[in-house]
Amino acid sequence: EAAVTQSPRNKVAVTGGKVTLSCNQTNNHNNMYWYRQDTGHGLRLIHYSYGAGSTEKGDIPDGYKASRPSQENFSLILELATPSQTSVYFCASGDAGQGNERLFFGHGTKLSVL
Amino acid sequence: GEQVEQLPSSLIVQEGASVLINCSYTDSASVYFPWYKQEPGKRLQFIIDIRSNMERKQTQRLTLLFDKKTKHLSLHITATQPGDSAIYFCSASMSYNQGKLIFGQGTKLSIKP
Numbered sequence: 001e002a003a004v005t006q007s008p009r010n011k012v013a014v015t016g017g018k019v020t021l022s023c024n025q026t027n028n029h030n031n032m033y034w035y036r037q038d039t040g041h042g043l044r045l046i047h048y049s050y051g052a053g054s055t056e057k058g059d060i061p062d063g064y065k066a067s068r069p070s071q072e073n074f075s076l077i078l079e080l081a082t083p084s085q086t087s088v089y090f091c092a093s094g095d096a097g098q099g100n101e102r103l104f105f106g107h108g109t110k111l112s113v114l
Numbered sequence: 115g116e117q118v119e120q121l122p123s124s125l126i127v128q129e130g131a132s133v134l135i136n137c138s139y140t141d142s143a144s145v146y147f148p149w150y151k152q153e154p155g156k157r158l159q160f161i162i163d164i165r166s167n168m169e170r171k172q173t174q175r176l177t178l179l180f181d182k183k184t185k186h187l188s189l190h191i192t193a194t195q196p197g198d199s200a201i202y203f204c205s206a207s208m209s210y211n212q213g214k215l216i217f218g219q220g221t222k223l224s225i226k227p
Contacts, residue, residue, distance in 0.1 A: 042203060042217035044217070048214060100146060102148065102160045103158075
């Protein structure tokens with residue numbers, strides 16, 4: 001079973017503070033993704049990566065940075081957190097082995113920025 | 115850019131009934147449409163997908179229909195069970211082998227025992 005682990009599961013941050021959300025996958029998937037989920041919006045893509053050392057901007061990258069230091073780890077960094085970044089963040093890894101890429105998600109990180 | 119809309123936003127049915135969830139998209143360049151399910155307290159999980167060169171796909175109690183002309187999909191779930199209670203997400207991608215998805219807002223399905 002593919003495994004994607006996010007930490008922390010819950011985080012309260014102050015406005016202007018730095019927040020790092022971590023994601024680890026043991027699937028040996030090349031592709032990893034960060035999405036955020038807000039009520040009424042479904043999930044929206046923030047950043048993604050094709051492999052170690054690679055990061056790409058998704059649909060809503062402003063205010064976020066990403067880091068992929070290894071195949072297994074993909075971090076999302078909020079340098080100066082704002083209340084508008086209060087959301088649930090999901091990490092996923094992707095397997096295109098069957099021809100269609102299916103995503104395996106973590107449990108999510110609930111972030112509140114006060 | 116691509117937009118994905120789902121209807122209804124919520125649905126309550128009796129156990130054993132069938133349900134239909136509708137999804138529409140705007141960009142004809144989208145070629146791949148996976149669906150995910152989010153049960154309460156659990157991870158999102160893949161449930162079914164379809165490519166734009168197909169019209170229908172079925173797996174167990176799920177049937178996914180695709181109409182390229184109208185840019186419309188519908189997910190049919192038969193013989194619903196309490197474990198089907200979840201939020202169902204339709205998504206669209208311009209590539210088969212990348213997880214760069216545009217998601218709909220989700221449909222919350224509640225099954226009454």
